[in-house]
Amino acid sequence: MAQLAYLHEGVEPVRTEGDAVFALTLSLFGEDQRRISHLAEDARAAGLAVGKPRPLESLLEGSGGVLGDVVVADCPQIDAGKLAALIRLDERVARAGARLIVATSADALDDVFGCLERSRPQILIGAQRAEGLVAMGAALAQLPGRRLREDDGEERMLLLRLTEQVVRIAEKLDRLAPGADGGALRAPDRPFRPAEEDREFLRRPRPPLPDPRLIKQIVRDRRLRSKYFAEELFADPAWDILLDLTMARAEHRRVSVSSLCIAAGVPPTTALRWVAQMVESGLLERMQDQEDKRRAFIALSDRSADAMARYFAEIKSSRASPI
Structure with a gap:
């Protein structure tokens, strides 16, 4: 071989x-x-x-x-x-x-x-x-x-x-x-993949996803920082991607990959690299359009939706501010 x-x-x-x-x-x-x-x-x-x-x-x-x-x-x-x-x-x-x-x-x-x-x-x-x-x-x-x-x-x-x-x-x-x-210039000689973690869902009922209006406000607040500081200082594409897809799931709408690249707040190629790694790690899922096989969308996996719902529920119960 x-x-x-x-x-x-x-x-x-x-x-x-x-x-x-x-x-x-x-x-x-x-x-x-x-x-x-x-x-x-x-x-x-x-x-x-x-x-x-x-x-x-x-x-x-x-x-x-x-x-x-x-x-x-x-x-x-x-x-x-x-x-x-x-x-x-x-x-x-x-x-x-x-x-x-x-x-x-x-x-x-x-x-x-x-x-x-x-x-x-x-x-x-x-x-x-x-x-x-x-x-x-x-x-x-x-x-x-x-x-x-x-x-x-x-x-x-x-x-x-x-x-x-x-x-x-x-x-x-x-x-x-x-x-x-x-x-x-040469790239690091390794695959850029986050490891997949096999974690079972908690047995207690999952709380509902947060109100989309709350997530929109969080996103606006995060974007406001770039008015006073360089955008690269706070770049956190993985979290911005999770927030955008959580909001989309709560609103029952589909998200195209180009829209997700904008939400990530980083250059498109960088955003695509993060999306690919998050799909491979099981955080996100690629969803093929059943009506048009040439189109595909990105969504939270059930595991990620579970984690985001629990995160916002815990934030609410502790009266902390989401970031």
Whole structure:
């Protein structure tokens, strides 16, 4: 069975099978030459062998060619052909055990997200180079065969926050030295997933969810801080996401992923990274639209709804102020 290894520190990642050694490969799909060129350069800097870029629609023509270990699709705009191609790509990546990165725009996010149900992709908004590098590092760390220590939930959440810091630092460096090569920056070599905790619901009846008007007031109060302080000082996307989805559940409405990114109060790619980790950890659930299979929504899991209801009930009983 093929496994991944490193020949030595600083040398490109390789796949080994017996005595044979193979470089890990990257498949590129897209048509914007400038963006594709940057993605290819960054992939080579990460040690990947890059194949010839192909249009996304080529996936609909016969077999569409062999996929690499990592697949990157640049899809800033969406139409019927690209939607069909993304659905096909999602299925093929999932079957192959590859890792998928999709760069898109805020306008196309809901359609793109709805198409990608099986492959657990990383979705980038705006495709900033620093975020692409972080995504590439995460994809390499998640490939089958990598022997990574199973960190506990606290350590994984810390790694997720460190990833955000890597992106911020890289963006500042880009502004200070626009001509500098971003390829030297590398992401932490670990998957950014909070551990799933199997906790049974408490046997006593669950209290009702809080009044949505109370949550709206909490959100307004939290946003008010940015009037006087830098927004990054209080960034807490996980809690903002939980608050927004608690309010939506109490109001019996569905929440799109693009709406949730706005509620998170951080850049869209960062918000998507948090949503993905929270879905994987069981805090959130992806809900496919039964009337339109190309659409998907995000909701609290029953476990999270239980926890949020109990949190607000305890706050109310102790007469404390929610934060």
